[in-house]
Amino acid sequence: MTALVLIIIGGLLSIAYGIWATKSLMAADSGSQRMQEIAAAIREGATAYLKRQYITIAIVGVVIFALVAWLLSPTVAFGFAIGAVLSGAAGFIGMNVSVRANVRTAQAATKSLAGGLELAFKAGAVTGLLVAGLALLGVAVYFTVLTQFMGLAANDRVVVDALVALGFGASLISIFARLGGGIFTKGADVGGDLVGKVEAGIPEDDPRNPATIADNVGDNVGDCAGMAADLFETYAVTAVATMVLAAIFFAGQPILDTIIIYPLAIGAVCVATSIAGTFFVKLGPSQSIMGALYKGLIATGVLSIAAIALVNLVLFGGFGTEFKTNGGVAFTSGDLFACAVLGFVVTALIVVITEYYTGTGKRPVVSIAQASVTGHGTNIIQGLAVSLESTALPTLVIIAGILSTYSLAGLFGIAVAVTAMLSLAGIIVALDAFGPVTDNAGGIAEMSGLPKEVRKATDALDAVGNTTKAVTKGYAIGSAGLGALVLFAAYSEDLKFFSANPTEFPYFKDVVIDFSLSNPYVVVGLLFGGLLPYLFGAMGMMAVGRAASAIVEEVRRQFRENPGIMDYKVKPDYGRAVDMLTKAAIKEMIIPSLLPVLSPVVVYFVIYFVAGGGAAGKSAAFSSVGALLLGVIVTGVFVAISMTSGGGAWDNAKKSFEDGFTDKDGKVHQKGSEAHKASVTGDTVGDPYKDTAGPAVNPMIKITNIVALLLLAILAHH
């Protein structure tokens, strides 16, 4: 109980930080009348979009809540609600801070780069810490309620199911928010660029472009709220999956009550170290923004290792305590500590690799810039080649992570490593969430006619934001891949447990699970699971294409019907573009989001009938669904990494031309050259790749896994 109280206090720290940081943000100068007008338009658009998105999700959510309450129990359904509401809250609050920090960052950047960075980063840190803190609080508080106040055992099925449902609630919000936000932001970006930059020949963020406010709204609803929901989900689901594994592995052992809160304790201390880390982010004399951010990250990492060592001392009395799972795997508390440290190593490697693949001046980005010299086609060919190649090293890191942590402490070791990885979510999201703030600040500077130097400062911040965005996505997908393996382990262990106790769970009578690759039902499941990220990616890309086309037509219409817009005589109707995109994004997000929710259920019943029903049908169907979960991880990891890294590389290849790109023959290609135009094409393609389809694969993988776990729970319940 004391430990749980301390964990909850750890979570509350993030809220305290959020309040303090927001207050100090709001106290900053919010700029001129014109700047405030623009910021207000962005704020209104973002709030209106999020309201509409949440109403739509709420309708789906209420239906699912009722279903879960009916099929399982109200306690479990309440877990679902907690996950959904807190995930939504993290995104909502983060975005609200972000849309207020943007204008203040623009104003601060008129004075100094350091001032701009400070405000933008503080806004990002609020989002980051709320993501980690609220996820931790949700799981910890509900677990305390269930075990301490309702008196359930830590491994009681109700507790397990309620936690899984909490993860499901978070996943559901996250897939909608990722997709909806992604379609909104990239529809605005692609559409606005096509008709503004290419057709009308006006610069980005020009106030004459009717899509420009929508573009800035998109940064907030996609890159801020969508990303926050995604990481909230990964965090909550991983903590839950690790706890579920602990509940299975240590059922009946006295150590259970302690080891089950180990993941929460790691999370709690890392909230504190992440807060401490934010204070290390300070622009040094070298004026390197990336350097400042890395200082914060490294400080958090080092402090976290010390803090987790402390957790080991408090919970297990040190590093020599021996454990043995019910399956017979033996390891020490020191092994678990080593797994946590390996989780940090995996994070560090993924950060470095992603920076290599997306950073300006590195071989992959330079090769795309070079390929732009010979045209649009070669830019795309090279970009696709880089995107395919960029999957290799992260996959090898994931493989090494699995092998090393598994050899230390079996499946539970993998779970602890992922938990440790995600305990850094607070600081990692902070590094990312300042991106949309600076992007907006640049837009506001442009639209309100601030001096060029301001735009230069915000552009410098924005370029770094591009890389940190890619890094966060690499981190999210890497941890999601590993986290999903933990979920799969929970699925197979659950299944083992149910079929071993057929008297208690009569549905599982005579069910024999054969997860062997030589079982054709497993092969079929792998192929079907492998298909999902492809189909889902196709849907996301097409949705952006349609939304962008609608924006192109709307902007063309406004230019045609109001020629005064181009002479600054008439203000364009920004609201209509925002409104159109809102409708399009909400409409387009529904069907792809339901794909991973329904797939495990449909596959289960189809295979059940194909295999002739009865116990044989159940056995075949459980095997197929299990394989589906791994299939979706296997192709999902590649689809997601290739899209997010490839997109980031295309984006920065375009940025290489902004100060002139020197090709291999020494010729300099300026902004506006043919080579630059080819690089803009690559950037346009990379937009939905990296900001819509790619990152949405991440919640998609986990929602498939968690639905399968719930399906098991429901079948066991009947």
Next chain:
Amino acid sequence: MTALVLIIIGGLLSIAYGIWATKSLMAADSGSQRMQEIAAAIREGATAYLKRQYITIAIVGVVIFALVAWLLSPTVAFGFAIGAVLSGAAGFIGMNVSVRANVRTAQAATKSLAGGLELAFKAGAVTGLLVAGLALLGVAVYFTVLTQFMGLAANDRVVVDALVALGFGASLISIFARLGGGIFTKGADVGGDLVGKVEAGIPEDDPRNPATIADNVGDNVGDCAGMAADLFETYAVTAVATMVLAAIFFAGQPILDTIIIYPLAIGAVCVATSIAGTFFVKLGPSQSIMGALYKGLIATGVLSIAAIALVNLVLFGGFGTEFKTNGGVAFTSGDLFACAVLGFVVTALIVVITEYYTGTGKRPVVSIAQASVTGHGTNIIQGLAVSLESTALPTLVIIAGILSTYSLAGLFGIAVAVTAMLSLAGIIVALDAFGPVTDNAGGIAEMSGLPKEVRKATDALDAVGNTTKAVTKGYAIGSAGLGALVLFAAYSEDLKFFSANPTEFPYFKDVVIDFSLSNPYVVVGLLFGGLLPYLFGAMGMMAVGRAASAIVEEVRRQFRENPGIMDYKVKPDYGRAVDMLTKAAIKEMIIPSLLPVLSPVVVYFVIYFVAGGGAAGKSAAFSSVGALLLGVIVTGVFVAISMTSGGGAWDNAKKSFEDGFTDKDGKVHQKGSEAHKASVTGDTVGDPYKDTAGPAVNPMIKITNIVALLLLAILAHH
């Protein structure tokens, strides 16, 4: 023995057809002096390339031959040599017919479309039937020699190993030929287009473009010789894998000697029906080329069903004979017949689906053409979305194929279905291999200044060739996916057999194989296998990019140093471009080709050491390698289908503009419009997608599988 003799006679039929068809081709009018000159240049370039490619492969081949002879036995190594030599021969003869048929087709097209089709198709049919016939002969003759003359039992390890080695020989040629040919042809195509069409503003196949002969050479070495080697390999490997499965499933049963030649018998009768089918390809009064080709395909399908029924009667005495594998799976000869028919159904569905995704006027191609209206970026976004989406239906067809044939006759049922699918290779390759002939004919017509109508006729043939090329690739990858499952089954059954007989195979003492998805070594293998097609695809795309850049620079140099080229005063130096590409393609094909050859071996030994060596290390390593084989299938199928279908769709979206594309607002976009230019970008991207990286994934999947089988054989031998 009688049956084997009949099978060999069936194979010989293809050679008889080849001789007859080639004679009647050579008798046709070979056109004007100028046409013959151009054709000679293409012929020389193609022969020089192939000679160089084969010399390089021969060096690798000799090393492997020696290794196999040393590690296994000369008999097995001889199998390797047969596979390699015959696969090379099929490509070599096919290409030699093709480079002679091109000029005759151009000449015939000056008279009539029907005449052009007849000659081009006849040339394609020679390649197609030689592919099927030589593969059948290679397997059947060597099997006869081993079992009848050397007196070995059909399931003797030497027979099994020798057949696997034969498959390996074919695979090795095929991956080199696919990659080398693919890099050559697309380097020429992309590079030539970039500098000719885009920079110099001269049409495709213009005689002033120094890369134009290289482009025509590329059609022959890539689309003809490369494709022939690929299908030869798929055919041989599938027949071998099915025979290996039969040897395991029916070891010790009297039926073994009959059932093991069932796949060969199916292949033999289908050579005959494919020859018959070629005579149904006749242009009807509607002048529909696709219709004429379909007539041939449908006729072959119907005749083949009847012929396989006959095989059932002769070998098994009808449809009611009951079999039971040593594993206890029971089925009848009627079930096997049904599986063969289902193999045809899968083929038909894949043909129809691929035609839908790549055919002009269908939704996917139209959507890409429509997206071109808003620019290069949206063309690519939509093309990528279509390429991702195009994987869904073929995968579902493969899944349905697995489920239905498995429920009829277990793993052997799947194997028979794939065998039946591939028995149609003769006619399917015929439908495809006429493409490069007509493509070349168009080039010759353009370069020799034949009247516009001739080019129109060859263009009409060429457009159909685009779709049939995509169809063949869909067929190849679909059958490769299923065939690889059969190979995986052979791997796991072999492994089961070895570890069950540790006294005979002491290396396998105490080895326990756990292919369960909950085994982390399996997960690691899946991820590593999944990575291979991505890395391989990246290498292929980059190789084309590099080759194309080299060509761009060479053509620019020639234009600069010889300004007379543009005024037709000086003949460009065609030979240099051919020579450069030859060197580039040969150099670039080596490393990617070795990736799948070495991966299973490296993974085996790395995992062996990571897992601590000994029996535990072996067990872990065998599990990882097995999972690697499935991982490479799971992502390979998606990578290959998305690349080949997406590329075909981009190509035909471009073709939609040639007679003017009417967009959704009714505006017509002509050739040369901005929308057309955007569609050319898509086509350029699609080129290496569909003709280099995508199709090469197919042999890559199988080579990984077959190397794993050989590795097993070698370990068992020691």
